Amino acid sequence: MKQYAPIALFTYARADHTQKAVESLLTNKEATESELFIFSDGPKNENKKAAVEENRKYIHTITGFKSIHIIEREKNWGLANSLIAGITDVISKYGRIIVVEDDLILSPYFLKFMNEALEKYKDEDKIGTISAFVPPIPEELPETFLLTYFQCWGWATWKRAWDLLEKDPKPLLRKLRFRKKKFDVGGYVGNYGNLYCQKVGLVDSWYIRYYASLFLQGKLSLYPGHSLTGNNGLDDSGTHCKSSAKEVFNVTCYNQPINLNDIKIQEDAQTFDAFKNYFKGKNGETPTYNRIKSFIRRLFYIDCM
DSSP, X not given: OOOOOOEXXXXXXXXXXXXXXXXXXXXXXXXXXXXXXXXXXXXXXXXXXXXXXHHHHHHTTOOSSSEEEEEEOSSOOOHHHHHHHHHHHHHHHHXXXXXXXXXXXXXXXXXXXXXXXXXHTTTOTTEEEEEOOOOOXXXXXXXXXXXXXXXXXXXXXXXHHHTTOOOOHHHHHHHHTTTXXXXXXXXXXXXXXXXXXXXXXXXXXXXXXXXXXXXXXXOEEEEESSOSEEESOTTTTSSSOOGGGHHHHOOOOOOSOOOOOOOOSSOOHHHHHHHHHHHHHHHOSSHHXXXXXXXXXXXXXXXXX
C-alpha cells in the first residue's frame, strides 16, 4: 500500500485564508488518503480572541481527508514554537511530514509531488527537505533540481533531517561566519542578518534556524521546476508576511504534474546562479545596498521563506 505522509497545517486567526488553503489542498486527489493535523494557536491578546474563535469554528467543519486531528493551543505559542512542537510530535510518530501554513494556495499536484519525492529520496541522506515554492525566475528551470537554499512555503522532510534542527542561533552564527555569502544566496538575501536578529530577540523564526542547520550539514533541498504553491497572505493581514513581499514572491501555482526524473545528487550550480541573479535584481543594485534593504524588509516577513 502506498504511504501518504501526514499533513501538518498551522493556523491562527484568518478563517478566510485557512479556508482557501484547505480548499486548495482538497483539489489534490491524495487528500482523501492523507491524515491532516491542524495546529491552532491561541490568541495573543483580547483583540484576537474573536478571530481565533472564528477560525476554530471553521476548522471543525473540515472534511475530505482520511482523518483530521485538531490541536488547539490554549495560549499563544507563536508560529516558531507551535511549528517546532507540532512537527516534532507528528514526525516522531510517522517519520515524515508535509508542512503547510494557512496563507498558502496549493497546486492540485502538490501532494503528489511531495509524497513521491518523500518516498524516492527517503534513504538519500544528502537531501534534507523538499520545497514546493519557486520564485518567479524568468529562466526556464529543470523539471526538478537541488539547492543548498531552502524555501518553506509548502515543504516536506523526514525525521532524520528534522533532528538536525539547532534551536540556539549562537553556534549557527559562529559556524556561518565565513560562509555567509553562500548562505545569503550570493549576498542578495539577508539570511545571516535574520539569524543575528534571532540571536538578539528581534525576531522569532523557526525557518532561519532550520535552514542554517541544514546548510551547515551540507543538506540539499529538492525543488520542482515550477512552483506548486503560492502565498495568499501577502496582503498585510498576517504577522510575518507583508504586501511588500509581492514584488519578489508573487507566483501562480503550476497546475501540471512534475516528473521526478533521476538527477545528480548535487547542487545545480546553474539554477543556483539563476536564483542569485533573480534576488540580485529584486533586492538591490549592489550586495551592500541589498543587505541593508533586505535586512529591513525581512524583519517583516521573516517566516515567509
